[in-house]
Amino acid sequence: MEQHGEGKFNKMAKKAFFITIEGLEGSGKSSVINFLKNSLETDGFSVRFFREPGSTYIGEKIREILLDRRNKELSKHTELLLYLAARTQMIEEMLGNSLSKYDFVVCDRFFDSTIVYQGYALGLGAIVEKAVKLFALGVNPDLTLVLDAPPEDGLKRVGIKDRIESRPLEFHKKLRRGYLQLAKKNPRRIKVIDARGSLEDIYAQAEKIIKQKMKSSKKRNKPR
Numbered sequence: 001m002e003q004h005g006e007g008k009f010n011k012m013a014k015k016a017f018f019i020t021i022e023g024l025e026g027s028g029k030s031s032v033i034n035f036l037k038n039s040l041e042t043d044g045f046s047v048r049f050f051r052e053p054g055s056t057y058i059g060e061k062i063r064e065i066l067l068d069r070r071n072k073e074l075s076k077h078t079e080l081l082l083y084l085a086a087r088t089q090m091i092e093e094m095l096g097n098s099l100s101k102y103d104f105v106v107c108d109r110f111f112d113s114t115i116v117y118q119g120y121a122l123g124l125g126a127i128v129e130k131a132v133k134l135f136a137l138g139v140n141p142d143l144t145l146v147l148d149a150p151p152e153d154g155l156k157r158v159g160i161k162d163r164i165e166s167r168p169l170e171f172h173k174k175l176r177r178g179y180l181q182l183a184k185k186n187p188r189r190i191k192v193i194d195a196r197g198s199l200e201d202i203y204a205q206a207e208k209i210i211k212q213k214m215k216s217s218k219k220r221n222k223p224r
C-alpha cells in the first residue's frame with residue numbers, strides 16, 4: 001500500500017542536507033538562494049534547487065492558477081489543496097530522488113509557507129498542519145531559514161503584485177507573526193535571519209547558521 005505522512009521518502013537513503021528558505025514577499029529569498037548556489041558549489045558540493053509552488057511542469061501550471069489575480073473566486077480550501085498538489089508533484093517527480101543524490105537540496109519555500117499563509121494568515125488552522133504533514137510524504141527539512149523584515153519593506157520592492165501579494169497589509173503582518181511563532185515552536189530546525197540589513201550581512205548570517213547546523217548534525221556532508 002502507498003505510504004503517506006511518515007511516508008516513503010523518509011525510508012529512502014537520504015544523503016542530502018535539505019534546506020528551505022522562507023519569508024515574506026520581497027524579503028530577499030532569491031538573493032540568498034543565489035548566494036548559497038555560488039558558495040556551496042564553489043566549496044565543491046553538488047546542489048539541486050527547487051521552488052514552490054512550481055519546479056515541475058505540472059507545478060508551474062498550478063502556480064499560474066494560484067498567483068493569477070483574475071482568480072478572485074479561488075476558495076481558501078481550493079488554494080490549500082493546490083499548494084499541496086504542487087508540492088506532492090514536486091516531491092514525487094523530482095525532489096524525493098534528489099534527496100538521495102545531491103549533497104544539498106535547497107527549496108525556495110516548503111511546507112512552512114502553507115502553515116503560515118493558509119493555516120495562520122488565512123485562518124484554516126489545524127487541518128493545515130495535518131494535511132501538510134500528510135502530503136509532504138515524509139520529507140522534512142533539516143534546516144529552515146526565515147528571512148525576517150517588516151512587510152512594508154518587502155512589498156515596496158515587489159513590482160506588479162500577484163494574487164497573494166495584493167492581499168491587505170494586515171495579511172502580510174499576520175504572516176510575519178506566523179513565521180516568528182513557528183520559529184519559536186521549532187527552534188532547532190527554524191532559524192530567523194534579520195533581513196533588514198545589507199545583503200552581505202544577511203549572507204553572513206545564513207552562512208554561519210548553515211555551518212553551525214552542519215557541525216551539530218550527524219550528516220556531515222563533505223565536498224566531493
Ligand code: TMP
Pocket residue numbers: 025051052053083109110111113114115117118164165
Ligand atoms: P514566491 O513568489 O515566493 O515564489 O511564492 C509564491 C507565493 O505563494 C507567495 O505569495 C507565497 C505563496 N505560498 C502560499 O501561500 N502557500 C504555500 O504553501 C507556498 C509554497 C507559497
